[in-house]
Amino acid sequence: MRAFITASFHPAAKARLERHMEVAHEDWRVRQAIYFDGSKFAERIRLLGADVLIVEADLVHAEVLESCPLRMIGCCRGDPVNIDLDLATRKGIPVFHTPGRNADAVADLTLAFMLMLARHLPQVAETFQGGGPAFERTGDFLEMYNRFTGVELGGQTVGLVALGAVGREVAARLRAFKARVLAYDPYVRQPPEGVELTGLEELLRASDFVDAAENRIVRIGDHEMLSVGWSNHTPWDTPRECSEEELEARIDALAAQIEDMETAIFNIHVPPYGTGLDDAPELDENLKPVQGGKVMKPVGSTAVRDAILEHQPLLALHGHIHESRGIQKLGRTTCINPGSVYGEGTLQGVIVELAPEEVRYSLTSG
Numbered sequence: 001m002r003a004f005i006t007a008s009f010h011p012a013a014k015a016r017l018e019r020h021m022e023v024a025h026e027d028w029r030v031r032q033a034i035y036f037d038g039s040k041f042a043e044r045i046r047l048l049g050a051d052v053l054i055v056e057a058d059l060v061h062a063e064v065l066e067s068c069p070l071r072m073i074g075c076c077r078g079d080p081v082n083i084d085l086d087l088a089t090r091k092g093i094p095v096f097h098t099p100g101r102n103a104d105a106v107a108d109l110t111l112a113f114m115l116m117l118a119r120h121l122p123q124v125a126e127t128f129q130g131g132g133p134a135f136e137r138t139g140d141f142l143e144m145y146n147r148f149t150g151v152e153l154g155g156q157t158v159g160l161v162a163l164g165a166v167g168r169e170v171a172a173r174l175r176a177f178k179a180r181v182l183a184y185d186p187y188v189r190q191p192p193e194g195v196e197l198t199g200l201e202e203l204l205r206a207s208d209f210v211d212a213a214e215n216r217i218v219r220i221g222d223h224e225m226l227s228v229g230w231s232n233h234t235p236w237d238t239p240r241e242c243s244e245e246e247l248e249a250r251i252d253a254l255a256a257q258i259e260d261m262e263t264a265i266f267n268i269h270v271p272p273y274g275t276g277l278d279d280a281p282e283l284d285e286n287l288k289p290v291q292g293g294k295v296m297k298p299v300g301s302t303a304v305r306d307a308i309l310e311h312q313p314l315l316a317l318h319g320h321i322h323e324s325r326g327i328q329k330l331g332r333t334t335c336i337n338p339g340s341v342y343g344e345g346t347l348q349g350v351i352v353e354l355a356p357e358e359v360r361y362s363l364t365s366g
Contacts, residue, residue, distance in 0.1 A: 004050035006035065006058050007076040024048050028057060036292025038063025045070075057082060061288060065091060078102065078165075100165030107169035109347055111177075114158070114209060119150035122351050122362075151208075154178035159207030161200065163188045171195050182206060213267065215250070217257050223314070223354055224264050226254035231270035231320055232301040235287055248303035255311050263356055264313040266333075271318035272305035274298045275328045277337040278321050296323070308333050315352065315359050327361065334359040 001021035005014070006028050017023055028034055035041035035058035045053065045068045053060065054074035060083040064070075075083055075097040088095050116122065127133065127144070135141045156179050160167045163185040171181050175194045183191055184200045191197050198206070213227040228250050230240045242250075251268065258264045271277035278300025281293040289295075299321065308316050308330045316335040325339025325348060338350040346365055353360045 001052055001071065002048065002050045003052040003054060004045055004048050005054040006031075007054055007056035007074075009054070009076075021052065024050065034058055036289065036294060038292065042067045055082065059289070059292060060084065060088075062087060065093065072096075076101065103165035103169045106166045106347065107173055110166075110170050111173050113349075114153065117209075118153060118156075120148050123353065124148055126353065152177075156180070156208045157182060157206050158209050159183070159203040160195075161185075161203070163191060163195070168192055215254070217254060220265065221354070222263060222356065224258045224260065225267050226251070226258065226264070227267040228254065229269045232303065234299070235283055244301060244303040247301055248307065251303065251307040255307065258311075258313075261311050261313055263354075264311075264315075265354075266308060266311075266313045266316040268301075268304050268307075268316065268318060270304055270320045271300040271324065271337050272308055272316070272330060272335060273300040273302045274305065275300065275330065275335060277318060277324045277326055277328055277335060279324045280321050281323070305330065308335065314357065315354065317350075317352075325363070327363075334361070336361060338363060 003017060003021050003023045005023060005025045008027050008029050009025060014023060014025060035044075038059060038061050041058060041060075042064045045064065051069055051071045052074075053064075053068075053070055053072070054076065056076040060073060060075075062084060065084060065087050070093050073083060073088060073093055073095045075095065077097055078099050078101055080095055080097040083095055085095060127148075133140070133144065135144075153174065154177055158174050158179050158181055160170060160181065160183040163171070163183050167183065167185070171183065171192055171194070174181050181195045182198050182203045183195050184198060184203045185191075188197065213225065214229050215227065217224050217226055219225070228247070230242050230247055230250060232244050232247055233241050247270075251266075255261075255266075275298075278298045279296040280299045281289040282295040282297045284290055304318075312331050312333055314333065316330070316333050318335065318337045319340070321337060322340040324337050326337060328335045336350050336352070338348045340348055349364045351362045351364060
C-alpha cells in the first residue's frame with residue numbers, strides 16, 4: 001500500500017503510518033494550493049501509485065474516484081464535505097474522518113473572546129496605544145475606570161447552544177472559571193457534570209453572555225441594531241430561506257422601528273448582492289463547483305442591497321458567504337463580511353468600535 005497525504009500531518013503520525021506503508025506527503029499549506037481540479041488531482045495520484053488518500057481540503061469527486069484504484073480515503077476534517085460519499089460508498093471505498101478535530105482550539109478561542117469582551121480588552125488596548133491618556137483631574141480617572149471595569153466569569157450564566165465536541169470543551173473550561181453553564185441540545189439526555197439542560201428560549205433569556213437579537217431591535221450603547229437571520233433562496237434549500245420580496249418585508253418592518261438611522265446597525269446574515277462580499281463558487285446542475293471552484297458569481301440578496309441603499313445605516317454586518325471576507329461601502333454604510341474558514345480550524349471575525357458617526361474595525365483570524 002502507498003499513501004498520498006495532502007493534509008497537514010504531524011511528523012509522529014506520519015512516522016506511525018510509514019511503519020505500515022510507503023508515504024508521499026505534499027502538505028497543501030506548504031504547496032499553497034488545493035486540488036480543485038479533479039483531473040489534475042487524479043493524475044498526481046496515479047503518478048505516485050497511491051491507493052490510500054488522506055486529504056483535508058482537496059476535492060475528491062468523480063474524476064478521482066472513477067479513475068484511481070483507491071482502497072481507502074481519510075479526511076482530516078470534522079465533516080468530509082469535500083468527498084463524494086455516495087460515490088465512494090457505491091465503489092466500496094471506506095472513508096474515515098476526524099470528528100471534533102478542532103474542538104480544543106475552538107473552545108480556547110471561544111473563552112478568549114469571552115474574556116476579551118468581559119474585560120473590554122479591545123477598548124483598553126486602543127486607549128493606551130501610544131502611552132494612554134493624561135489625567136488632569138480625579139474625575140477623568142474615575143470616568144475611565146468605570147468605563148473599563150469588566151465582569152468576572154465566575155458567577156455569570158453562560159448559555160451553550162449544542163453540546164457537541166466544541167460545546168463540551170467550552171463547558172469544561174467554563175466550569176474552571178466557576179461560571180454557571182446552561183445548554184440546549186435536543187439530542188442530549190445526560191449532560192456533562194456541572195451543565196444544566198434547558199429550553200432554547202429559557203437559555204437565551206437567562207444567559208449573561210447572550211442577547212437573543214433575532215427579528216427585533218436591540219440597543220448596543222447609543223446604537224440601535226436590527227437582526228435578520230433569513231436569506232434569499234440558495235441551491236441547498238435550507239431552513240430560513242425566503243423570497244427576495246419576503247426578505248425585503250422583514251427588513252423594512254424592523255427598519256421602521258429604528259429611531260436614529262444615522263447611528264443604526266443592520267445585522268443581516270446574507271450580504272448585499274454584487275458587492276464582492278457575496279462571491280461564491282458557481283455550481284453546476286449537480287451542485288458541484290464549476291471548474292473546480294475557480295468560477296465565482298455573486299449570490300447575495302438584492303433586497304438587502306436595496307434596504308441598505310435606502311436606509312443608509314452606519315454599519316451593516318453580514319456572513320453567509322464564507323469565501324468573501326472583506327469590507328465595502330454602500331453609500332455611507334460600511335458593510336463587513338468577516339468570512340469563514342472554520343473547516344481548516346481557523347475562526348475569522350471582526351472587532352468593531354463605533355463612534356456616533358464613525359466605524360473603526362479590525363478583521364481577526366485565529
